[in-house]
């Protein structure tokens with residue numbers, strides 16, 4: 183039986199998706215060829231990427247609303263510089279909620295002036311700043327919807343006239359939002375969608391007209407959009423598996439269904455973290471992420487025992503990020519409720535034995 187996989191990324195994918203993906207590597211569409219050895223311009227693959235792009239927009243309720251979905255390479259990290267390269271003419275506003283936001287800020291500084299509207303660095307990023315003003319004279323506002331490392335999540339987004347760009351790498355397709363508030367959304371595939379290698383970019387078509395300088399082709403959103411995400415060879419395997427995951431999500435009932443399940447999983451774990459005297463959550467309760475729960479043991483001396491216990495329970499990937507320590511349970515879309523129950527059972531057992 184498969185282990186309970188709480189890995190933060192790359193991370194768990196649905197078993198049915200992994201099975202179909204492995205079959206396609208050997209024999210895709212019963213055509214006696216592998217998915218990864220056919221031309222990316224052949225009709226079978228064009229159908230795959232078109233379906234993946236359409237499903238992404240459909241899940242976000244952005245189909246027929248003037249948006250384009252692209253599957254690019256270079257990870258979410260390349261989006262830190264690509265967003266600024268294309269859209270930072272003079273000045274941009276950033277909300278700093280953790281490591282990923284900080285990296286986005288550093289990259290953007292290469293292209294123009296930055297206004298950090300607020301930062302939670304003063305408390306090791308354990309909360310989401312709420313009181314801040316976005317200047318009206320900036321080219322865009324950039325934020326990170328879910329802070330994978332610290333375990334905080336933005337529950338609401340500011341109202342502003344300036345275009346909004348959001349790094350949704352670790353919570354895309356996990357909850358319902360008004361996605362039409364965003365001009366550009368990006369997300370690395372390896373947190374909630376597929377294998378590393380592809381990055382989903384969803385961009386408002388009007389926003390493409392605001393590209394502010396000459397940008398080399400590979401980093402130019404308009405070039406990729408004009409070429410239907412096929413300017414060069416796309417990461418075919420990652421795109422295919424992403425398509426399978428988006429189909430899986432649609433069959434389940436889409437974001438509405440998965441959001442409810444994700445809420446149940448998060449409630450189950452946070453309730454135990456709060457109840458069990460041996461554990462303590464690391465972030466502000468109202469800002470807790472439903473995707474990545476961070477917590478520590480009150481008594482560090484129990485660490486070895488707890489580690490042995492969860493490993494024996496066939497739990498994987500519970501170590502906290504090196505910059506935070508403690509534990510982090512990542513509960514992405516494909517993680518079943520029974521895996522969270524398995525972790526909670528271990529926490530209760532530790533309490534009995536301690």
Ligand SMILES: *Cc1c(COP(=O)(O)O)cnc(C)c1O
Nearest residue numbers: 257258259282330349351352370
């Ligand atoms: C993982 C992650 C990234 C970095 O993604 P790469 O694909 O490794 O570049 C950026 N932002 C967030 C929110 C992430 O979780």
